[in-house]
Amino acid sequence: MSTWDEEIRQRMAAIRKQGRLRESITTGEAAQPVVVREGKRLINLSSNNYLGLAGHPAIISAQQQGAEQGAGATASRLIVGYSPETAALEAQLATYKGCEDALIFTSGYTANVGVLSALLRRNDGVFSDRLNHASIVDGIRLSGARPYRYRHRDLNHLEAQLKEADRLGIRNRLIVTDTVFSMDGDIAPLREIIHLKEKYGAALMVDDAHGSGVFGPEGKGTAYQLGVADGVDLHMGTFSKAYGVYGAYVAGKKEWLHYLVNTCRSLIYTTALPPTMIAGITTSLELIRQGEDLRRDLAEKSSMFRNQLRQAGFDTGESMTQIVPIMVGGSDQTLQYSRLLSERGVLSVGIRPPTVPDGEARLRFSLMATMKEQELQESITVIVDTGRELGVI
8 A cells, every 4th residue: 555545545534534524426307406316306405506597498409509619619718719609708798797898717616716816916915705615715825815814794804904904015905705605695795895995995806606697687696786786896707506507707897807818827728618608608698687587486485495494493594595504513413414304305415614614514405496386395394394303493
């Protein structure tokens, strides 16, 4: 046995002992409100397919037509160039978002890691909500900038850190935050953050992965819902959640994005999205803009689901969106809860450290606009009965 074999064995043993072991499970029909796992049908409360568009026939048809242009993009956009369809989609996105320009990335992760590591330098200061997505954390680490992590949605703490940076003479300051927090379902106080941004001469980047398509007029996003989009310097969102496809975008000022084209390593050194994805995103954008009924249905179902769980005695935190957690606490009990729900026909994955802080393990439920009322009510009954059985309520 090599030293590396022994090292990996010890690391895996530690992961098991900490209750953090993860396994991938083969699942069919994942785009649907009911999935098939190991031959069993489960009500799908784990998907980010918020508007149900991942199975939309118009998107699938567009992707099939897009594939006729080729199976792949073949290279980075700076090597072989980028397609007219990609250029047209970026122009549509910029107009849609009310920004000067937009760039398409291969994923939300590559967008955040690439933008933050390109934009920030060692003498800059970056202010990040402590519950921001891992891609933001990793982008900040790669940048080498001075990191400030403020307590979740704590404006007083953020302002204290901005004052500290001011005292230290840090000239370039960037605030970055999720809009909808993926494990809590609450929303960043963007209006107040923008006030602090302007007061202290900072810039603001938002990660609207879980708000894009769901909130705002025509699904433009959370900042548009709150009426503060003009105060955001960089809007990042994904096409892999409410849009039902794959990829991501960054929208903002033309010169800022031109700078990213020249410096962002995850854009420069990654093969562009294939034609089938560009075609799918283009069609999905049309459906998103026309999707007021889907957004209304999602909001109503999420509110009903959340309120019934709260009335039953569950702690759902500050959730106010389609993401609804049940706070359990310990990892072992959370895994047991998730396993029992799966046995009883409900799919909800237990979320454990390091994805969430120690002692804050939970079940994360995420709803789809296309779920049936009967499916939701059946799920609520199983969740409540199982919660009582385990002593969670």
